[in-house]
Amino acid sequence: xxxxxxxxxxxxxxxxxxxxxxxxxxxxxxxxxVSFTQRRGEFISHVGPSGCGKSxxxxxxxxxxxxxxxxxxxxxxxxxxxxxxxxxxxQSPVLLEWRTSLGNIMLQAEARHMDRSDARRRAYELLDSVxxxxxxxxxxxxxxxxxxxxxxxxRALIHNPDHLxxxxxxxxxxxxxxxxxxxxxxxITMQRRMTVLFITHSIPEAVxxxxxxxxxxxxxxxxxxVIDIKLPRPRTLAMRETPEFAEYSRQILDLFLARGVLREx
Amino acid sequence: MSEGLSALVGPQxxxxxxxxxxxxxxxxxxxxxxxxxxxxxxxxxxxLLLIVLWQAATNLxxxxxxxxxxxxxxxxxxxVNEAVLIxxxxxxxxxxxxxxxxxxxxxxxxxxxxxxxxxFANTVYPLLIASQAVPKVAVAPLFLVWFGFSLLxxxxxxxxxxxxxxxxxxAMGLGAIEREKIYLAQSMGLGRxxxxxxxxxxxxxxxxxxxxKIAITLAVVGAVVGEFVGGQSGLGYLLLIANGNMDTAxxxxxxxxxxxxxVVFFALIGVVERLVLPPHxxxxxxxxxxxx
Numbered sequence: 048x049x050x051x052x053x054x055x056x057x058x059x060x061x062x063x064x065x066x067x068x069x070x071x072x073x074x075x076x077x078x079x080x081v082s083f084t085q086r087r088g089e090f091i092s093h094v095g096p097s098g099c100g101k102s103x104x105x106x107x108x109x110x111x112x113x114x115x116x117x118x119x120x121x122x123x124x125x126x127x128x129x130x131x132x133x134x135x136x137x138q139s140p141v142l143l144e145w146r147t148s149l150g151n152i153m154l155q156a157e158a159r160h161m162d163r164s165d166a167r168r169r170a171y172e173l174l175d176s177v178x179x180x181x182x183x184x185x186x187x188x189x190x191x192x193x194x195x196x197x198x199x200x201x202r203a204l205i206h207n208p209d210h211l212x213x214x215x216x217x218x219x220x221x222x223x224x225x226x227x228x229x230x231x232x233x234x235i236t237m238q239r240r241m242t243v244l245f246i247t248h249s250i251p252e253a254v255x256x257x258x259x260x261x262x263x264x265x266x267x268x269x270x271x272x273v274i275d276i277k278l279p280r281p282r283t284l285a286m287r288e289t290p291e292f293a294e295y296s297r298q299i300l301d302l303f304l305a306r307g308v309l310r311e312x
Numbered sequence: 313m314s315e316g317l318s319a320l321v322g323p324q325x326x327x328x329x330x331x332x333x334x335x336x337x338x339x340x341x342x343x344x345x346x347x348x349x350x351x352x353x354x355x356x357x358x359x360l361l362l363i364v365l366w367q368a369a370t371n372l373x374x375x376x377x378x379x380x381x382x383x384x385x386x387x388x389x390x391x392v393n394e395a396v397l398i399x400x401x402x403x404x405x406x407x408x409x410x411x412x413x414x415x416x417x418x419x420x421x422x423x424x425x426x427x428x429x430x431x432f433a434n435t436v437y438p439l440l441i442a443s444q445a446v447p448k449v450a451v452a453p454l455f456l457v458w459f460g461f462s463l464l465x466x467x468x469x470x471x472x473x474x475x476x477x478x479x480x481x482x483a484m485g486l487g488a489i490e491r492e493k494i495y496l497a498q499s500m501g502l503g504r505x506x507x508x509x510x511x512x513x514x515x516x517x518x519x520x521x522x523x524x525k526i527a528i529t530l531a532v533v534g535a536v537v538g539e540f541v542g543g544q545s546g547l548g549y550l551l552l553i554a555n556g557n558m559d560t561a562x563x564x565x566x567x568x569x570x571x572x573x574x575v576v577f578f579a580l581i582g583v584v585e586r587l588v589l590p591p592h593x594x595x596x597x598x599x600x601x602x603x604x
Contacts, residue, residue: 111495131501141492145514145590154510158500186590189337 058242059085059108059210063117065267066103076267077103080117083261083270085244090236092245092253094299095263095271096308101246102138104268105214108244109135121210131159134203136213140195142187142202148174149183152202159206166205173201177231193224197231204235211236211243217252226284229255233281254295255282262302271302381561386568389561396550401569403546407463407535408528408577411470415527418471419478420520426479427486440479448473449537456542466538466546473534474527481523485516521585528577532570547573 066078077100085091093101106112108119110130119126134155142151149170156166174180177197187195196216203211217225229252236243236256247253253260254276262271276295278286286292303309363383369375370382377385390397422440426433448469455465489512497507539548547566554562 106495109495109499111498129495129498129501131499133499135496135499137492137495139490139492141490141496143493143511143514145517155500157510158497158502158506 056087057084058087058089058121059244060120061085061104061108061117062120064104064107064114064119065116066100066107066112067115078107078114079267079269081268081270082117083273085242087242088240090241090243090245090256090258091261092247092257092259093261093263094247094250094253095268096265096303097248098266099263100266100268101263102214105212105244105246109133109212130210132208133210133212134206134208136196136199136203136211136216138215138218140187140192140199142195142198144187147184147186148179148190148198148201151187151198152205155202155205161206169205170201173204174198176235177201178227191224193220193228196220197228200228200232200235204239207239209242211241213243214246215248216245218248225249225252230284232256237280250296250299251287251292253299254278254292255287260295260299262299264306265308271306272298274298378558378560381564385561386564389559390565390568393562393565397547397565397569400545400547400550400566401573404532404535404539404548404570405573407466407470407538407546408531408573410463410467411534412474412524412528412531412577414467414471415475415478415531416524419475419523419527420482422475423479423482423486426483440476443472444476448534449541452537452541455538461542461544465542466535469538470531470534473537474531477523477526477530478520479523481526482516482520485519485523486512488519489515517589518585521581521589524581524585525578528581529574532574532577536570 061081061083064078064081065076068075068077077098081104083091093104095101103112107114108126110119110126110128113127121130121132143154146154149167152170152173153163153166156163156170171180171183174183177200179194179197179201182190182194185194187198190198196219200216203213217228220228233256235241243256245253245256257276260274260276262274263269264271274295278291278295300309304311366380367382367384370380381389422436426436451472452465452469455468459465459468493511493515494507497511502510535546536548536551539546540552543549543552547570551563551566554560554566
């Protein structure tokens with residue numbers, strides 16, 4: 048429900064963020080001096096190798112993990128506690144096994160004391176929009192991995208959050224389900240003009256979905272390069288085969304090759 | 313290639329995939345039903361076979377009754393001593409249920425304390441572990457001195473043996489939660505109390521019930537130990553009397569009664585578990601076989 052007028056205002060500021068974990072083998076620096084801003088309505092992806100701290104970055108952006116240095120600001124407000132203005136999707140669906148699909152989505156509504164019947168109606172709409180119409184009474188163990196992740200996306204959207212944070216949401220899914228969900232996600236985020244922070248290690252996924260792709264270096268993760276993706280929307284799967292798309296993928300791939308993330312013998 | 317791909321992932325195709333998934337789920341469910349039937353048939357069948365072999369062995373090898381009475385003699389003894397068995401069973405049932413109830417009433421809050429309050433956990437946990445090293449049978453005579461021949465010492469011994477798994481399973485169940493579930497609650501603005509009741513407690517229930525099931529079988533043991541040491545009634549007392557009289561058939565009848573009680577109580581907790589928990593936890597075991 049973001050207003051069109053506010054589309055270019057800066058929404059999120061990440062300033063000189065760093066994170067150091069204490070482990071048994073000494074300190075591990077997961078993030079090193081990461082700074083970027085996100086405009087309202089912008090879709091930003093972070094791509095990088097495993098262990099480059101991109102998930103940590105998302106957790107810090109959600110206010111769930113405190114940074115070791117630097118700050119996250121929403122508007123002018125510094126984040127120092129878990130943010131509740133967000134919808135969050137994790138790598139695993141994190142559904143409550145004892146609740147149905149609808150019950151899991153409604154947990155969000157219950158926690159926020161939303162109007163019950165309104166929330167139910169929205170939940171049904173969301174389930175329809177991700178192709179899960181009729182599955183509202185199924186328990187998680189009756190659903191496939193892809194269906195579970197779709198329920199978790201509905202749960203992250205029912206309260207119309209200002210900010211959608213997704214941590215490798217499609218990482219555990221097969222290629223076809225992934226393609227479908229990527230298309231569904233594009234439709235949903237375009238329709239609602241959502242601000243999305245998306246973590247992935249899939250180059251095509253990042254290029255397909257994003258307005259900007261932030262490429263991370265291996266640990267300690269810092270920003271390698273920011274790439275504007277100027278492909279027209281809505282993007283189609285066929286577009287992945289175009290020279291423009293390939294050029295963007297190539298740029299990211301070259302960065303990975305240069306940093307030794309990928310090696311060609 | 314690209315056109316083929318986009319045609320494949322057209323708007324209708326996920327529906328078809330999901331119908332196939334529904335069929336698979338249906339197949340899994342009927343498989344689970346078959347599994348449940350075999351789960352009943354196999355143990356009952358093997359038990360019957362054992363009884364037949366037992367009967368045959370005692371007859372063919374002419375084993376004296378005081379050593380090993382045939383199943384028919386045991387059944388005969390159960391019929392003859394029906395009133396006595398029922399009378400003593402009721403005493404033992406009361407002890408078991410009170411002992412178990414006390415385990416739950418004390419064990420669950422103790423586990424909550426351990427889970428919610430670190431200093432309490434650090435204080436109580438080592439003591440709990442140490443308490444388990446004390447042989448409960450050895451404590452029984454002490455209880456006799458303190459509480460006499462009343463109901464109380466038997467209930468206390470049943471409690472003492474049974475409460476440990478309740479505490480451990482409840483505390484472990486509460487502790488074993490994915491961090492993401494807590495993160496999720498925080499991002500929803502769910503308060504501590506609501507998080508506990510909506511997420512942490514239901515998440516722990518399967519483990520809690522597993523603790524209850526262990527506890528009820530241990531409560532049976534505890535009650536009988538209590539009766540052995542200082543009983544004037546109850547199945548444990550009946551076993552001692554039968555033993556003194558060399559009435560081995562009655563001894564076996566008492567054992568059968570105790571086994572029956574144990575199995576029935578165990579099953580009752582299973583029934584309560586099914587009522588309290590939605591299908592997920594109970595069916596989870598059989599469903600996990602099909603990887604989804």
